[in-house]
Amino acid sequence: MIKLQLKPRTEPNQRMQVYAPLIAIALTLLSGLLLFQLLGENPFIAYKAFFFDPISDINGISELLLKASPLCLIALGLTICYRANIWNIGAEGQMYIGGIFATGIAIHYTETLGHWTLIVMILASALGGAIWASITALCRAQLNTNEILVSLMLTYVADLTIKFLVYGPWKDPMGNNFPITISFADEALFTPLAFLGWSFWDGTRVNTSIFITLFFIPLVWIYNEKLFAGFKNLVVGIAPGAAKYVGFNEKKIIWIVLVFSGLIAGIAGATEVAGPIGQLNDKWTPGYGFTAIIVATLGRLKVSGVVLASLLMALLYLGGESVQVTMQLPKSVSQVFQGFLLLYLLACDVLINYEIVILKKIGAKYVN
Amino acid sequence: MLIESLTPLLVSAIGAAIPLLFAALGELIAEKAGVLNLGLEGTMLMGALSSFLAVAEGSSLFLALLIGVAVSVLFTLLFAFVTISLQANQVATGLSLTILGVGLSAVIGKTYVGFSAAKSFAPAPIPILKDIPLLGPSLFSLDYVAYFCLFSVIAIAWFLTKSKAGLALRSVGESPSVARSLGLPVTKIRYLAVLFGGGFAGLAGVYYALAQFKVWQDGLTSGNGWIALALVVFGTWRPFKVALGALLFGSVTVLGLYFQLVDIKVSAFVLASFPYVTTILVLVYLSMDKETIRRHAPAWLGKPFFDDR
Numbered sequence: 082m083i084k085l086q087l088k089p090r091t092e093p094n095q096r097m098q099v100y101a102p103l104i105a106i107a108l109t110l111l112s113g114l115l116l117f118q119l120l121g122e123n124p125f126i127a128y129k130a131f132f133f134d135p136i137s138d139i140n141g142i143s144e145l146l147l148k149a150s151p152l153c154l155i156a157l158g159l160t161i162c163y164r165a166n167i168w169n170i171g172a173e174g175q176m177y178i179g180g181i182f183a184t185g186i187a188i189h190y191t192e193t194l195g196h197w198t199l200i201v202m203i204l205a206s207a208l209g210g211a212i213w214a215s216i217t218a219l220c221r222a223q224l225n226t227n228e229i230l231v232s233l234m235l236t237y238v239a240d241l242t243i244k245f246l247v248y249g250p251w252k253d254p255m256g257n258n259f260p261i262t263i264s265f266a267d268e269a270l271f272t273p274l275a276f277l278g279w280s281f282w283d284g285t286r287v288n289t290s291i292f293i294t295l296f297f298i299p300l301v302w303i304y305n306e307k308l309f310a311g312f313k314n315l316v317v318g319i320a321p322g323a324a325k326y327v328g329f330n331e332k333k334i335i336w337i338v339l340v341f342s343g344l345i346a347g348i349a350g351a352t353e354v355a356g357p358i359g360q361l362n363d364k365w366t367p368g369y370g371f372t373a374i375i376v377a378t379l380g381r382l383k384v385s386g387v388v389l390a391s392l393l394m395a396l397l398y399l400g401g402e403s404v405q406v407t408m409q410l411p412k413s414v415s416q417v418f419q420g421f422l423l424l425y426l427l428a429c430d431v432l433i434n435y436e437i438v439i440l441k442k443i444g445a446k447y448v449n
Numbered sequence: 450m451l452i453e454s455l456t457p458l459l460v461s462a463i464g465a466a467i468p469l470l471f472a473a474l475g476e477l478i479a480e481k482a483g484v485l486n487l488g489l490e491g492t493m494l495m496g497a498l499s500s501f502l503a504v505a506e507g508s509s510l511f512l513a514l515l516i517g518v519a520v521s522v523l524f525t526l527l528f529a530f531v532t533i534s535l536q537a538n539q540v541a542t543g544l545s546l547t548i549l550g551v552g553l554s555a556v557i558g559k560t561y562v563g564f565s566a567a568k569s570f571a572p573a574p575i576p577i578l579k580d581i582p583l584l585g586p587s588l589f590s591l592d593y594v595a596y597f598c599l600f601s602v603i604a605i606a607w608f609l610t611k612s613k614a615g616l617a618l619r620s621v622g623e624s625p626s627v628a629r630s631l632g633l634p635v636t637k638i639r640y641l642a643v644l645f646g647g648g649f650a651g652l653a654g655v656y657y658a659l660a661q662f663k664v665w666q667d668g669l670t671s672g673n674g675w676i677a678l679a680l681v682v683f684g685t686w687r688p689f690k691v692a693l694g695a696l697l698f699g700s701v702t703v704l705g706l707y708f709q710l711v712d713i714k715v716s717a718f719v720l721a722s723f724p725y726v727t728t729i730l731v732l733v734y735l736s737m738d739k740e741t742i743r744r745h746a747p748a749w750l751g752k753p754f755f756d757d758r
Contacts, residue, residue, distance in 0.1 A: 087536070089755065120556070168540055220729070226736040229487070229540065230679045234725040237672050241725075245718040371548065378541055413555035413667075420491075420549025424527060427537040427545060435536070 084447050087435040097432040102379065104432075105425035112421045122408060130407045131400035131414075143285030145395050147357055150294045151176075151349040153391035155373035157301040158342030160382040164305065165338045166318035171217060171232025172346040173370025174239035175210040179347025180354045181243060182209030184361040187269035187354070188251065188262055198268040203293070203351050210347015211340045213239065218339035222332040228339070236370070244363050251361065261362040271356050290352035297345060302384040314338060346370060367398060368416075375423045394419065452583050458700070458707055459587040464661060466692075466699030467595045468493075468653040468670075472677035473684070473691050474598075474605055475649025480681055481609065482642035483622035483749035487543025488528050489650045490674025491550020496521035496654030498554040501665050504567040510659065513568075514594070517655035518648045524550065525647025533639050536753045551668060561665040570594055570660040594656055599692075601649075606688040618642060622747030625754040636756045650674070672725070679728045683735060685745040694731075701727050 110128075117124040135141050155172050162169045169175075183202040191198045216235060220226035247260040256263075271288035305311040317324040317334050324331060349369065358365050376394050380386030401415030440447035472489050479486050500517030504510065528546045531537045570592035578589040591599075609615040618638055620628040625635045657669055676698060684691030705720040736742065 087534075087755070116556075170544065220733055220736075224733050224736055225739065226729075226732045227682065230675065230682070230732060231729050233672075233675050234679070234728050237725040238722045241718045241722045245716055248718070249716065374541075374544060375548070411556050411559040413552045413559075416548060416552030417556055418552075420545050420547075420552050423545035424531060424542065424549060427542050428531045428535050430537060431535040 083442065084440045086438050086440055086447075087431065088438050090434055090436055093433050098381075101429040101432050102426060105422060105429045108425040108429075109418060109422045112425075113418055116414070116417060120410065122410065127404060127408060127410070130404050132396065134407070135399035135403045136396065139282070140285050141399070143282060143287035144399055145392065146287045146291055148398050149391040149395035150291045151352055151369050152373050152376050152394055153388055154294045154297060154349045154352070155342075155346045155370055156376035156380065156387045156391060157297050157384065158345035159373055159377040160305060160380070160384065160387060161301065161311075161314060162338045162342045163377055163382050164311070164318050165314040165334055166321075167221065167335055167338050168229045169214065169217065169232050169339055169342050170229055170374060171214070171234075171236045171370070172342065172373055173366070173368060174232070174236030175213045175343040175346035176350040176353075176366065176370045177236070177239035177243055178213040179206035179210040179350030180361060180365065181239075181246065181350075182206050182347065183351035183354050184246075184251070184262060187265045191266045191269050194268070196268060198266075199271065199355060202269060202355055203348060206347045206351030207344045208347070210350065211344040213347070214339045214343020215336070217343075218336045221339070222335040243361065247361055247363050253360075259362075262360045264360050265355060269355055270359055271352065286357055288356050290356050293348060293352060298384060298388060305382075305384060310337070346373075367412075372398075372419060375419050378423060379426055397422075456583055456586050458703055459583065460590075461703040462696060462699040463587050463591070463595075464699070465702040466695040467591075467598050468656040468661065469673055469677050469680060469698055470602070470692055470695035471598055471653035471656060472650045472674060473680040473695060474601055474688060475646035475653075476678060477646075477681050477684070477686055477688065477691060478605065478618070478649075479643045479646035480750055481622045481686060481747055482618050482639050483625060483747050483752065483754070484529075484532065484639055484643050484646075485539045485543065485751040486525070486528060486546075486643060486646055487540060487678065488525065488546025488550065489646075489653075489677055490670060490672065491547035491554075492521045492524050492647050492650040493654035493657070493670045493674050494550045494554040494668070495524045496651030497658035497669050498558045498654075498665070500655040501558070501561065501566055501658040504659065505561065505564070507567070510568050510570060513659065514652070514655050517658075518651040521651025521654065522644050522648045525644055525650070528647070529640050529643040532753065533636060533643065536755060539751050539753070547674070554669075555667045558665055558667070562667060564665050566659050566663040566665070568659070569663045570656075592660055594652070594660060598652070598656075602688050602692045609688070619747070622749055625749055625756075629756065635754060639754075650677075653677070676724060676728055679732055682742075683728075683731055685735070685741055686747065687745065698724055698727065 114124045117127040136145055155176065159169060159172060182205040186198065186202045186205050194201055213235060217228050217232040220231045221228040247262060251262045253261050253263045271290040273282070273286060273288045275282040275285055313329050314334060317329060317331055321331065353365060354361050372394050376387055376390040379390035397415045397418050401412045404410040404414055405412045472493060476486060476489060496517040499520040500513040503513035503516045508516065528542055531542050532539045572590050572592050574590040579585045581589065609619065617628070617633050621633065621635050621638045629635045654670065658665065662669060680691055680694045680698065683694040701724045704723055705717070708715055708720065
């Protein structure tokens with residue numbers, strides 16, 4: 082008889098920091114294999130359709146960036162929140178409100194604003210996301226209410242707000258009664274990179290909104306790693322007692338991290354409605370706000386990790402779409418992969434802080 | 450006249466409250482042992498789907514219920530193992546369980562979307578009691594699963610406050626290290642509590658699939674797993690208050706019906722947002738009373754405990 086036991090390590094194992102995510106990815110692929118087998122598909126053909134076909138040409142790369150960009154953007158904001166141990170799981174809703182604010186500008190003020198429309202839309206979406214997140218901040222910081230539940234409930238409310246608008250006042254009168262707004266004018270859309278004389282991207286959809294993500298990547302890195310404010314977040318998150326003792330203002334930090342992550346999620350909403358979608362409808366997002374939680378966790382709340390994780394998650398989305406088209410499998414397959422990946426990653430993290438000891442049974446006792 | 454118009458409202462309010470109550474009672478037990486399981490929504494969907502598939506394949510209602518519960522318990526075992534044995538963050542692991550459950554149930558249930566349940570739980574009115582005005586049709590004309598739910602409120606309240614095992618459970622949630630030094634099997638108690646919670650979440654799912662909606666849809670539970678989580682806080686970790694909360698939320702859900710009765714015109718989307726908005730308002734209201742929360746919330750809630758034996 083043998084028994085496995087955990088023994089705490091004196092310090093986190095550096096090698097395991099790298100190996101743990103790799104093991105988690107391997108386990109996810111293995112589970113996916115079983116899932117495809119269960120669904121009666123040849124797993125190897127399915128894997129090729131899932132992971133290779135979507136990015137086999139330039140159009141695929143463009144689609145990958147188009148999906149990775151909002152994921153990365155939202156997850157960057159979430160790293161700031163989660164470092165302070167504030168569990169904002171309502172980024173999806175903050176993104177919705179950002180999308181709503183941007184749409185409001187696009188359908189009502191494009192003529193007045195002309196070339197300024199897109200800029201104003203981005204600012205409005207940031208404001209919208211920040212306002213939505215500040216409700217959670219108010220509840221958490223001022224009223225001591227659980228931020229997980231509040232931010233999530235607000236996501237449902239935001240979703241219903243979109244439905245209310247696109248089925249009601251914002252419905253396109255010429256849209257055959259579909260729940261969609263009018264299509265945005267060119268001034269209210271991000272320009273595809275192909276139109277900027279970049280022949281490399283000809284025929285693809287990737288657009289200038291990607292520069293917003295590229296702008297925030299170094300910004301968040303500096304905030305998290307170099308600024309004292311970022312350090313304070315970490316202290317509040319890891320050792321709230323110590324933070325209180327040295328006099329860090331916890332309430333202020335809660336407000337900052339929530340409002341910032343809401344603001345950035347709001348902008349992601351604008352990059353979607355003014356990007357590939359070009360209007361507001363009732364099913365415009367494949368759950369970027371929730372997936373970004375996985376991106377932030379998978380990326381270990383580090384900017385470099387988040388960038389890589391967002392590309393991986395974008396690939397999972399594309400894979401889901403690809404097997405839907407080529408093999409008629411439901412798109413939710415990508416959600417299953419996401420769930421497995423996050424679960425295994427959390428499980429494998431045990432290897433970083435603990436050592437597994439094998440105990441053998443000799444007599445009545447287990448010994449090393 | 451008043452009673453006549455109130456009766457259908459109370460009937461649907463109690464119907465909507467039953468699955469919420471199941472899920473919340475299960476979560477209450479897990480939380481009393483110090484484990485916060487945010488995977489309710491995913492677990493409920495797995496329970497709902499497996500029982501739905503079971504009746505579609507011709508199993509009896511009772512067997513389908515057992516299958517739904519068993520699948521949910523096994524599904525929750527993933528969460529229990531990762532958080533209790535492997536010390537992972539409970540919030541993130543619970544989220545992963547929800548994502549996985551929502552995804553798996555959508556993938557597996559794909560071909561059944563829009564199908565009606567082959568069988569469903571029928572009301573079993575209790576003789577004599579069923580003739581009481583208002584309460585008769587609403588409280589004493591339920592199905593067996595719902596009666597079991599009401600019975601478990603009493604049973605769990607008794608278990609927590611009057612039984613020795615309940616005391617052990619609560620002590621683990623308050624201070625696992627003290628419980629450990631008293632010789633209690635902390636890890637085992639945590640596992641059992643979490644799996645019990647998973648089983649009850651499964652019952653909630655079964656109730657949605659085979660008693661309330663009787664039809665399969667993607668995301669059948671529409672966020673009610675999260676409302677159940679809020680109900681535990683709402684009831685400040687006390688079964689009877691949780692039951693009261695479930696009834697209140699059930700009523701909010703059927704408010705639309707009431708508005709139709711009295712001819713108030715409100716957008717369906719505004720109505721649909723009531724349960725969520727109510728949850729937030731109630732949570733905020735309760736959080737102001739820090740003393741009650743402090744007295745009833747398990748002190749060790751959400752924190753891992755490393756059992757070195």
